[in-house]
Amino acid sequence: MLLQQLISGFATGGLYALAALGLVLIYKTSDVVNFAQGEMAMFSTFIAYTTMTSYGMSYWEAFILALLFASVLGFIVERFFIRPIQNAPVLSLLIVTLGLMMIVNGIAGWAFGFETHSFPAIVGGELKIFGAVISKSNLLTLVITVFIMGILFYMLKYTLAGIAIRATSENPTIARLMGIAVNHVYSITWVVSSILGAIAGMFIAPTTFLDVNMMSSVLLKAFTAAVLGGFTTFVGPVVGGLILGVLENIASGYISAQLSSTFAFALIVIMLWIKPTGLVGQKVGKKV
Amino acid sequence: MNAKKYISWIVLILIATLIPPILNLPGSLQYLLDLSLIYAIVAIGLNLLMGYAGQISLGHGAFLAVGAYTSAYLTLTLHVPFFIALILSGLITGIVGILLGLPALKLEGNYLAIATLGFGVAVTQIFAIWTSFTGGFSGIKPLKPELFGFKFNSYLSYYYIILILTIVLVILTWNIIRTKVGRSLMAMRDSEIAAKAMGINVSYYKTLAFGLSAFYTGIAGSLYAHLLGFMTPYDYAFSIGMSLNFLAMIVIGGIGTISGSIIGAIIMTWLPQITSNLPIKSLSQIITGAIIIAVVIFYPNGIAYAGARLKDKFEKLFAKHQEKIVVKIEK
Amino acid sequence: MEHLIVDNLTMEFGGLKAVDSLSFSVKKGEIYGLIGPNGAGKTTVFNCVSRFYNPTSGRIIFEGKEITKLKPHEIIRAGISRTFQNVELFKHMTVLENLLVGQVAFTRENILSAAFMLSSVRKEERRIREEAMEILKILNIEDKAHEYASAQPYGIQKLVEIGRALVSQPRLIMLDEPAAGMNHSETDELAELILKLRDELGITILLVEHDMSLVMNICENICVMNFGKKICEGIPEKVKSDPAVIEAYLGGEEIA
Incomplete structure (x- = not known):
């Protein structure tokens, strides 16, 4: 029972972590908390769904196509909505992403309708490990999530683009002076973030069903995961996402399914009270 | 306040008083007018917290719920008269606000946002299962207010209760922000360190800002409950979505201004209505989103400053023109 | 001593x-x-x-x-009052308002009396304004009273900071x-x-x-x-x- 909940907790937590990484990537480079992230992911998931059902593509073809679409969407949003006002106050940028959230959601409703669809899982069936019943798709989700994170961290650490991203997140002005094309970095982070969101969306859709509002709660969770782990590091959201996923699963299993988010949030507020900068965050103190 | 500003407020109040009976709006539009003033009260409260005290909240929908259900409970179950229930709802929500303000003492920016967001989610979840208090999914029916035997049954008569309260709250807010409390809040927003050195107890004022903001929202919540006549915890006005809408109201209208709060509330309440007759179901949402973005891009300080900016532009244009003339003369 | x-x-x-x-x-x-x-x-x-x-x-x-x-x-x-090495003014407030903040600790008002603008509050507000203007005169910057603090040149900002420290006597x-x-x-x-x-x-x-x-x-x-x-x-x-x-x-x- 506990093992079962742990595994499915890790699986959902991993997905929160993916979405949260997307948020943190953008936040660290351009200080924007992208509230439209969830809706963008929902849209990409719908693209996958439509190509599968209406054009008869296979799961993986649709998957790849959705990711391509997500990259284009991420690029467009950054280039045409965020870049023109990149020097505006942070709160204004946040409101712009709120506006985007409404627009993307509206267009999705227009294009795909408001019905709920069932989205296929990668694999069906269950496994029995040590007496715990674990769904194969949960396990595979977990594996793929870990794999993607591995690639992402490898890129951030060793590739030129990754180094440029990290430099920009430390100090955009100096990065610019060092010859880094900061605007390209912004584009890349929005593209990568959008892709991460789309992957999370397509893995979450089988469990929550696909409709235009499916991602709003996931976005909340991703945001929470990012804050819980710390907005200032790339490891933070992963830790935060996993903790949140496990907490939620355990709370719904042992306390109350209806109040699972309440308990998760209560615990998070307590944790933040103890360590206000997130679990892996560092305090940036002000000097006088 | 100078005379010009004074007069323009009086004209505004006159318009707000006279227009509804003259236009004789259909019920649904009068309802919307009532609603926009209620939201204006919330926006003023939120602006006190964000625009003046510099604290963020993504949970004001939950404060609205606390105010609404407190008022409903007081009037329906305890048979407290409406106007007393109204004040009590404000006070009780204010106390809840103070409690939420406590984590704010240690948290900043995104971390505070998440704590308030968590509060918002928790309140709606708790209210949904606390059926003895909220009636749950089957809802409850708050009574129409009554004063000296007169029942405020119509949306129009109720409008005047809301209008008077809005005016009173605007005056109180105006007084608060230009005296000691307001100055302390703004000082804390601009530099916490200097504020401390100037003798401002930052913890006290942060908590106070949350309490005050929640008080306004509680009053609005009570008004909202008795406007609805039927409510459930699943009402959109209590959701996180609405909390984000409140945020959009003050950013669009103007952070740190009272007039901006009112303008923003009116726009955000009427925009979906105005665009709802369009042929495509979700087009109103798309247009609302687009207008929000357009306002932020073209009026980064909010619409309340749009007038000032136009004047400024005009003056600059004129000044440039003058300069050119001077240059010509010198030549 | x-x-x-x-x-x-x-x-x-x-x-x-x-x-x-x-x-x-x-x-x-x-x-x-x-x-x-x-x-x-x-x-x-x-x-x-x-x-x-x-x-x-x-x-x-x-x-x-x-x-x-x-x-x-x-x-x-x-x-005891102080100024800061890197000037910590309240940027979105006017010069006069900055000085009024220096008085906060000695202003006898509470939120209720202020909300209803009791005559005691009016009197208190008048008093602290006069005192602040007095200090601005000493510093020779009374003409800047209603301008935003952040709009002032660095030298004036330093003076405003000293003024803010002074009003608390x-x-x-x-x-x-x-x-x-x-x-x-x-x-x-x-x-x-x-x-x-x-x-x-x-x-x-x-x-x-x-x-x-x-x-x-x-x-x-x-x-x-x-x-x-x-x-x-x-x-x-x-x-x-x-x-x-x-x-x-x-x-x-x-x-x-």
């Missing part, structure tokens, strides 16, 4: 001693200079006195009372590098102003400053710090010729 006594003050940051067993005392009505090379721990001393930092050990005594346990916002009521004022970023004539005016504050308003002044000629001209006593420790104390003439001081500054700034 000893106005401020810093007694055996130590402030450690993660094992590093920013201030190391420092003792000095300032007499009432004195202009006292705290100098030393960069990183000597001068501002840390200020931050301990204004209670932003909790000293690791040692005591700070002001007017015979120990203030080491007070909270930062209680210091101004004790009679402190008995001790701590100035953290007031002359930084000022030119010669501005510095001369500043020196005059500081002397005026002491002579006419009777305020004790504790000064951290890099401009040596300013310090040597107006300070009666000077404490020289290096690596958190006091290396010399006394009148300007003594300090100037002290070998330890010259050593500390060698290759650094020249002693005027």
Whole structure:
């Protein structure tokens, strides 16, 4: 029972972590908390769904196509909505992403309708490990999530683009002076973030069903995961996402399914009270 | 306040008083007018917290719920008269606000946002299962207010209760922000360190800002409950979505201004209505989103400053023109 | 009479001693200079006195009372106010409003009386406005009263900060590098102003400053710090010729 909940907790937590990484990537480079992230992911998931059902593509073809679409969407949003006002106050940028959230959601409703669809899982069936019943798709989700994170961290650490991203997140002005094309970095982070969101969306859709509002709660969770782990590091959201996923699963299993988010949030507020900068965050103190 | 500003407020109040009976709006539009003033009260409260005290909240929908259900409970179950229930709802929500303000003492920016967001989610979840208090999914029916035997049954008569309260709250807010409390809040927003050195107890004022903001929202919540006549915890006005809408109201209208709060509330309440007759179901949402973005891009300080900016532009244009003339003369 | 006594003050940051067993005392009505090379721990001393930092050990005594346990916002009521090295003004408020904030600790209003604008509040508001304008006149910037603080040139901002510290009618004022970023004539005016504050308003002044000629001209006593420790104390003439001081500054700034 506990093992079962742990595994499915890790699986959902991993997905929160993916979405949260997307948020943190953008936040660290351009200080924007992208509230439209969830809706963008929902849209990409719908693209996958439509190509599968209406054009008869296979799961993986649709998957790849959705990711391509997500990259284009991420690029467009950054280039045409965020870049023109990149020097505006942070709160204004946040409101712009709120506006985007409404627009993307509206267009999705227009294009795909408001019905709920069932989205296929990668694999069906269950496994029995040590007496715990674990769904194969949960396990595979977990594996793929870990794999993607591995690639992402490898890129951030060793590739030129990754180094440029990290430099920009430390100090955009100096990065610019060092010859880094900061605007390209912004584009890349929005593209990568959008892709991460789309992957999370397509893995979450089988469990929550696909409709235009499916991602709003996931976005909340991703945001929470990012804050819980710390907005200032790339490891933070992963830790935060996993903790949140496990907490939620355990709370719904042992306390109350209806109040699972309440308990998760209560615990998070307590944790933040103890360590206000997130679990892996560092305090940036002000000097006088 | 100078005379010009004074007069323009009086004209505004006159318009707000006279227009509804003259236009004789259909019920649904009068309802919307009532609603926009209620939201204006919330926006003023939120602006006190964000625009003046510099604290963020993504949970004001939950404060609205606390105010609404407190008022409903007081009037329906305890048979407290409406106007007393109204004040009590404000006070009780204010106390809840103070409690939420406590984590704010240690948290900043995104971390505070998440704590308030968590509060918002928790309140709606708790209210949904606390059926003895909220009636749950089957809802409850708050009574129409009554004063000296007169029942405020119509949306129009109720409008005047809301209008008077809005005016009173605007005056109180105006007084608060230009005296000691307001100055302390703004000082804390601009530099916490200097504020401390100037003798401002930052913890006290942060908590106070949350309490005050929640008080306004509680009053609005009570008004909202008795406007609805039927409510459930699943009402959109209590959701996180609405909390984000409140945020959009003050950013669009103007952070740190009272007039901006009112303008923003009116726009955000009427925009979906105005665009709802369009042929495509979700087009109103798309247009609302687009207008929000357009306002932020073209009026980064909010619409309340749009007038000032136009004047400024005009003056600059004129000044440039003058300069050119001077240059010509010198030549 | 000893106005401020810093007694055996130590402030450690993660094992590093920013201030190391420092003792000095300032007499009432004195202009006292705290100098030393960069990183000597001068501002840390200020931050301990204004209670932003909790000293690791040692005591700070002001007017015979120990203030080491007070909270930062209680210091101004004790009679000490300060300015900041990097100017910490309230940017989105006017110059006058900045000064009014300096009065907050001494304004008798509460949220209810203010919300209903009782006549006592009106009176109080009038009083603090008049007092603030008075100070702006002394600083010769009363024409800037209704302009935004952030719109002022750096020199004026420094004056506004001093004004904000003055309106609370402190008995001790701590100035953290007031002359930084000022030119010669501005510095001369500043020196005059500081002397005026002491002579006419009777305020004790504790000064951290890099401009040596300013310090040597107006300070009666000077404490020289290096690596958190006091290396010399006394009148300007003594300090100037002290070998330890010259050593500390060698290759650094020249002693005027």
